[in-house]
Structure formats: structure tokens, C-alpha cells
Amino acid sequence: MGDDDRPAAAYVERMATDTVLERAARSVLFELTVAIENEPVSLILTDVNGIVLSRTGGDSALFTALDRVDLAPGFRYAETQVGTNGIGTALEVGRPLLVDGDQHFSGPLRSFSCAGAPVTHPITGAILGVVDLTTAAQNSNTLLLSFATLAATRLRERMLDDATELDRAIFSAYRSACRRSSRPVVAVGDEVVMMNSLTRQQFDSPDQMAILERTRDIGGETTPVTILTELPSGTVARLSYEPTFTGSRLAGGVVRITKQVASLRLSTSKANVPTPPAIAGASPLWRHTVQAVVDACRRQDWLVLDGEPGVGKTALIRAAHQLVPDRGLAVLDATALGDDLLTEASDELDSGSDLAILHAHVLNDTHLAALADLLQGPQAQEPPRRPWVVLTRYPQDSTDTTPLLRMFPKSITVPPLRHHLDDIPDLVRSLLDTLGATGLTLSPAASNQLARLAWRGNVTQLKKALEDTYRRQRSGVVEIDTLPPACRSTTRRTLTRMQALERDAIVDALALHAGDKTAAAAAIGMSRATIYRKIRQFGIVL
Incomplete structure (x- = not known):
């Protein structure tokens, strides 16, 4: 048997996390495991990358067989890693499916049958992971898929129960708007962004991004607002914003979108x-x-x-x-x-x-x-x-x-600059030339990183970032690690002065220790768990 016919699940070292999926799984998976404790089947939960988070149920013989193919906590079962399988393929297609025996790409996996169902966030609809039932191929039946789908539904329900009152309020307002309106609808809250299928159908990706940015701009308003905005495609859209409250607290808002006539392009x-x-x-x-x-x-x-x-x-x-x-x-x-x-x-x-x-x-x-x-x-x-x-x-x-x-x-x-981010390469070149940095260019990765930022200070902020970059490097190609700390954090929320200093210290420590998180954490007096959490919190790009 050649190497191409063997599973190549890579082991990924994960820090202790407390995600919304894992919180819901603690009680739901225990209850479901009890229901199948006498069955030769294992209940497996993965994150959105296909990394196995937990494996319960089944007997020792099944566990031993799963260990031989690395279907165990910490291993990544993405389709790109091991080919067709109940976990990775469910993530790829975004729906529940059963992969029986010989349907697996990798030879050693053909002795198993796997039913995987994606677990989606009840508010945003984003895929968070997969719940999978795996058994020996000879034990396969259609109930595997039904049970996996039930487990995914239970997890989703539990996450909705655990959602904050504000999230539930904005979700309820969004669903109501979608039912009552035949127009595109977008909803935003502190941690929630949703858009209905009509928004995706009527607007291409650049227009969708522009709509979301303009929605975020008015998302903190406490009274209804209607604005006209020109989108990158040239379409003029009317955004009608209605705030959503729970008690006296602002939960977010719902925006109904109406296309106006296309803006007049240059004759x-x-x-x-x-x-x-x-x-x-x-x-x-x-x-x-x-x-x-x-x-x-x-x-x-x-x-x-x-x-x-x-x-x-x-x-x-x-x-x-x-x-x-x-x-x-x-x-x-x-x-x-x-x-x-x-x-x-x-x-x-x-x-x-x-x-x-x-x-x-x-x-x-x-x-x-x-x-x-x-x-x-x-x-x-x-x-x-x-x-x-x-x-x-x-x-x-x-x-x-x-x-x-x-x-x-x-x-x-x-x-604002965040509404025409595709102009950043031209702006960077022009600003660098103005600074006298004619021999300095940005790598594609660095340029793409700049295009991911919110730029609340607009072109003035971009100019200051390039001045800082020019002080660090005066010629050649600028890579991401040369950009100022603020440009390596993709968080869109406004940071306090202390938070910005903390972010900069983490970025500088990571750069000093060549991305080694353990060494960087030790250098600034943080635990490994804390620096991992801060990297996610600030959206720091390594």
C-alpha cells in the first residue's frame, strides 16, 4: 500500500479553549453518549477546521481501531488531509452526509462508516464544527445520519439557550424583518452580523462588503436612520436602519435595503x-x-x-x-x-x-x-x-x-477608506513616493494585510503607518512582520489606550522571538493560554 492510500491526519497542538461550541457540547454530548452507550459507535466532535475536539462512546476495540487511523483528539480530519470522510467532506459541502466503507478515499478508512453533520451557530449561521458518528462498516445504517443530525440540532439549540439576551433580541428582530420583507436584509449587533439570501443574490461580494461596512457605521444609532450610498458596482442603495432594544439596552439594528437606479457613470x-x-x-x-x-x-x-x-x-x-x-x-x-x-x-x-x-x-x-x-x-x-x-x-x-x-x-x-479598500495599493505607492521612499515596496501579503484593516483614521492613518514602516525599513520589500503592530491586528473594535499598548507588546514579542508564542509569552510575563487568547482577541496576524 502506497503512502497516497494512507490517512495523513496531522496532529495539531491546541491550547485550552472555551468556545461557544465546546460550552454547548459539555452537556449535550454527555446526554447523547449515554443514549448510545451500549452501541458499537463513537461520537466525535470537531471544530471548523476538522480538528477532533472530543471522542466518546464506543468500546475499547473500536477506540483501538480509531487510534490506528489517528481519528482521535488533536488530529485534523479535513478533506484535504485524508480525502473523502464524514468529517472533512461534511465541512466542505456544508450539509449532513454518510460516508460508507468503500466511499472513503483512504484505504485504512474503508473499514469504517462515518455520518457527519455540520454544527452551525444559531445566530450567525456560521459553521462551527462537525458532530460525527463512526462505527465499523458492517454496522452501518441510516440511523447514523439521523442521530448525527439530531446531535447537531441539539448543540445548536443549546447554543441559542446560552446566547446573550442582546444576541437573541437582534436575532428575533432579524427573523421578523426577513418574514415581513421581500427585500435584502442585514442585521448587526456587537458580536453578530447576518444577511439574508436576497442580499447575497442581488449584490456581489464587493457590494456586500460595502453594505456591511456602511451598516456598521450606523449600527450604534438609537433612532431610525435612512441613508443613500453608492456601492462599488455603481448601484445606489437605500439603507433603512431600525434599532433593536432589549429593555433600555441597544442590541443592534436591522437594515432593509432597496436598490435605487444605477448611478450615472461618467459619460x-x-x-x-x-x-x-x-x-x-x-x-x-x-x-x-x-x-x-x-x-x-x-x-x-x-x-x-x-x-x-x-x-x-x-x-x-x-x-x-x-x-x-x-x-x-x-x-x-x-x-x-x-x-x-x-x-x-x-x-x-x-x-x-x-x-x-x-x-x-x-x-x-x-x-x-x-x-x-x-x-x-x-x-x-x-x-x-x-x-x-x-x-x-x-x-x-x-x-x-x-x-x-x-x-x-x-x-x-x-x-472613508474602508469603503474603497481596493485603492490601497495605489495609495500606498503614492504615499511612499511622497515620503521619499521610492525604493520601498510592499509584498503581496503585506498589501493584503493592509486591505483587511478598518482604517478608522482613513488615509491619514495609512500615511502614519507607512511613515512608521519607512522608519523601520528604508528599501526593499516590506513583509508583514515589518508593518507597525497596529497593522498586524485585524480587530474592528476600537481599542483603549491600554489595550493598544498590550497588543503592541504582544506583536513586538512575537516578532522578537520569530513567532514562538511560548517564548513571547514568557518575555512579557503572560501564560501561554493568555497569549493565545489575546492573539485571537486582537486578530494578530503571525
């Missing part, structure tokens, strides 16, 4: 308008935003640019204005100038310059009214004498700028 004539050379990024969403600002600048349409801090509003204004010959641009920061803003703005307008006022949301009512009075004269002028005026502000700010905004016919929201 042939617009496509010939040059793109600002200083602006990196080629994604449809970003190109659409850039072109809208360029068009407003060329037509001298007064404009408000909304957007989170660090998205590149100022850079976009400057780049668009570079395409307009023989016109100057004055950029005034309302935060820095304070009471001097109006004097500076008046002088610039008198000189015939175009005007960009940054952070208009910080102006008080008196300054807003005075600025509106100042702009009445320039607004009444006709192009080409009328200057171009643009304001920037943060949309989250509650400052009432309505009197001033009536003078601006159009607002454009500059998307």
Missing part, C-alpha cells in the same frame, strides 16, 4: 476630462467622487465636501484645482484662524482667488452668519468672475450650518 465626454495626477485610486466609487469634485471646480459650482477626518478632502480640493489654469486657490482652516477667518477670507476674495474653508463645522452662529453675509456678493457674480468656494465639514458634527449651506447647491460625501 464619454466626461471620461475625457483629465483626472488629477496627485490623486491615487482607481476604484469606481473613488473615481466617481473625484470626477464630481473636478466637475464642480471647472463649472465654479459652490460645493460642500462632507467626510470623516483624514479621508482626503483637502487633497482632493487642491488636486481638482490644479486642472484649472490661471486661478489661485486660498485654503483657510477655520480651526486654526478662529476670529481671523473672516478677515483672511475677505482679503482672498478681493484678490480674485478661489476659496476653500476647512472645518466649517467649528464655526459658531455669529461666524456662520458673518460668513454668509461675506459670500453674498461673490455668489451674485456670474462665471468666470465668480470665485469657486468650497467648504469642508465632518458629517457627524451636529453644528447647524443650514443658513450658510443654502448658498451651496451641492454636497459631496468623500467616502
Whole structure:
């Protein structure tokens, strides 16, 4: 018998864990094992990777036979490891199945019959593992599959019983929304994200990711919110958010999605308008935003640019204005100038310059009214004498700028970086060149890692990360282990200062000890169990 015909289940060292699956299994599997204690069958539980977590039931002869083929705790029975089998194949196809004797790929496994049923999370629907019944091939019957399916159902029910009150509330609201609506539905909570089949059918993967990101952005709201958003495909979607409460506590929210008409893509004539050379990024969403600002600048349409801090509003204004010959641009920061803003703005307008006022949301009512009075004269002028005026502000700010905004016919929201992550390679190259790091490039793995992050600080945060990287390495190819600690953690929640310091210490220790978790734990005074838990908690990439 050749090596290709033998099971190659690899042993995987696992630290002690306390997953939702294992918590449910403690009571459920004991009860089920009692029910089959007189049967020549073994009840096996694995995690989502096919690693055996427990093996109960059966007699000593069966256990000995299973040991010979490494079907024992700690061994991985993925289909890629041992071929067709009740555990790995159930994980691959995502449904219960029975693999009898000769149906196994590996010769030594053909003396067994295995019935595997995936165990799914009752809230998210994610596959957590497989419950498997294995017996000698001559003892196989259809009841094996029925019992495995029953065991998976019992585990799911127990997990639902153990789910937090908040999770149950959001799950109930999600199911109700799906029953009452024929539209795509998404639900989000602290630890839960769900989307119905209509969402998957009507939107491709990039659009689904964009929808989830926009849903997370409004997920903490305590009142209903409706937003219009352009997706990467160009489709405009209306997201109608309803918060879900349990008592006075916010559990999360449910979003119903309605497709609007597809956004107007650039016409042939617009496509010939040059793109600002200083602006990196080629994604449809970003190109659409850039072109809208360029068009407003060329037509001298007064404009408000909304957007989170660090998205590149100022850079976009400057780049668009570079395409307009023989016109100057004055950029005034309302935060820095304070009471001097109006004097500076008046002088610039008198000189015939175009005007960009940054952070208009910080102006008080008196300054807003005075600025509106100042702009009445320039607004009444006709192009080409009328200057171009643009304001920037943060949309989250509650400052009432309505009197001033009536003078601006159009607002454009500059998307956060997490909504156009496919532009990161272009942005990285542009930012590195700006830093003078022309001889520095990122490996595909490092670039992919950056694309996995939330970038709550947007392009400004990315620039700081690249500055830190450039201090660490000034030429050659940057690998993941050279990226700053914050870039090697994929958690999307906001960390406290102490949590960020702890994450950075773990990343640095792992880098110093070449990924050796035991040595890293000892170096920073942690137990092995704690450092494994922290690595999972922070999403640290090794």
C-alpha cells in the first residue's frame, strides 16, 4: 500500500479553549453518549477546521481501531488531509452526509462508516464544527445520519439557550424583518452580523462588503436612520436602519435595503476630462467622487465636501484645482484662524482667488452668519468672475450650518477608506513616493494585510503607518512582520489606550522571538493560554 492510500491526519497542538461550541457540547454530548452507550459507535466532535475536539462512546476495540487511523483528539480530519470522510467532506459541502466503507478515499478508512453533520451557530449561521458518528462498516445504517443530525440540532439549540439576551433580541428582530420583507436584509449587533439570501443574490461580494461596512457605521444609532450610498458596482442603495432594544439596552439594528437606479457613470465626454495626477485610486466609487469634485471646480459650482477626518478632502480640493489654469486657490482652516477667518477670507476674495474653508463645522452662529453675509456678493457674480468656494465639514458634527449651506447647491460625501479598500495599493505607492521612499515596496501579503484593516483614521492613518514602516525599513520589500503592530491586528473594535499598548507588546514579542508564542509569552510575563487568547482577541496576524 502506497503512502497516497494512507490517512495523513496531522496532529495539531491546541491550547485550552472555551468556545461557544465546546460550552454547548459539555452537556449535550454527555446526554447523547449515554443514549448510545451500549452501541458499537463513537461520537466525535470537531471544530471548523476538522480538528477532533472530543471522542466518546464506543468500546475499547473500536477506540483501538480509531487510534490506528489517528481519528482521535488533536488530529485534523479535513478533506484535504485524508480525502473523502464524514468529517472533512461534511465541512466542505456544508450539509449532513454518510460516508460508507468503500466511499472513503483512504484505504485504512474503508473499514469504517462515518455520518457527519455540520454544527452551525444559531445566530450567525456560521459553521462551527462537525458532530460525527463512526462505527465499523458492517454496522452501518441510516440511523447514523439521523442521530448525527439530531446531535447537531441539539448543540445548536443549546447554543441559542446560552446566547446573550442582546444576541437573541437582534436575532428575533432579524427573523421578523426577513418574514415581513421581500427585500435584502442585514442585521448587526456587537458580536453578530447576518444577511439574508436576497442580499447575497442581488449584490456581489464587493457590494456586500460595502453594505456591511456602511451598516456598521450606523449600527450604534438609537433612532431610525435612512441613508443613500453608492456601492462599488455603481448601484445606489437605500439603507433603512431600525434599532433593536432589549429593555433600555441597544442590541443592534436591522437594515432593509432597496436598490435605487444605477448611478450615472461618467459619460464619454466626461471620461475625457483629465483626472488629477496627485490623486491615487482607481476604484469606481473613488473615481466617481473625484470626477464630481473636478466637475464642480471647472463649472465654479459652490460645493460642500462632507467626510470623516483624514479621508482626503483637502487633497482632493487642491488636486481638482490644479486642472484649472490661471486661478489661485486660498485654503483657510477655520480651526486654526478662529476670529481671523473672516478677515483672511475677505482679503482672498478681493484678490480674485478661489476659496476653500476647512472645518466649517467649528464655526459658531455669529461666524456662520458673518460668513454668509461675506459670500453674498461673490455668489451674485456670474462665471468666470465668480470665485469657486468650497467648504469642508465632518458629517457627524451636529453644528447647524443650514443658513450658510443654502448658498451651496451641492454636497459631496468623500467616502472613508474602508469603503474603497481596493485603492490601497495605489495609495500606498503614492504615499511612499511622497515620503521619499521610492525604493520601498510592499509584498503581496503585506498589501493584503493592509486591505483587511478598518482604517478608522482613513488615509491619514495609512500615511502614519507607512511613515512608521519607512522608519523601520528604508528599501526593499516590506513583509508583514515589518508593518507597525497596529497593522498586524485585524480587530474592528476600537481599542483603549491600554489595550493598544498590550497588543503592541504582544506583536513586538512575537516578532522578537520569530513567532514562538511560548517564548513571547514568557518575555512579557503572560501564560501561554493568555497569549493565545489575546492573539485571537486582537486578530494578530503571525
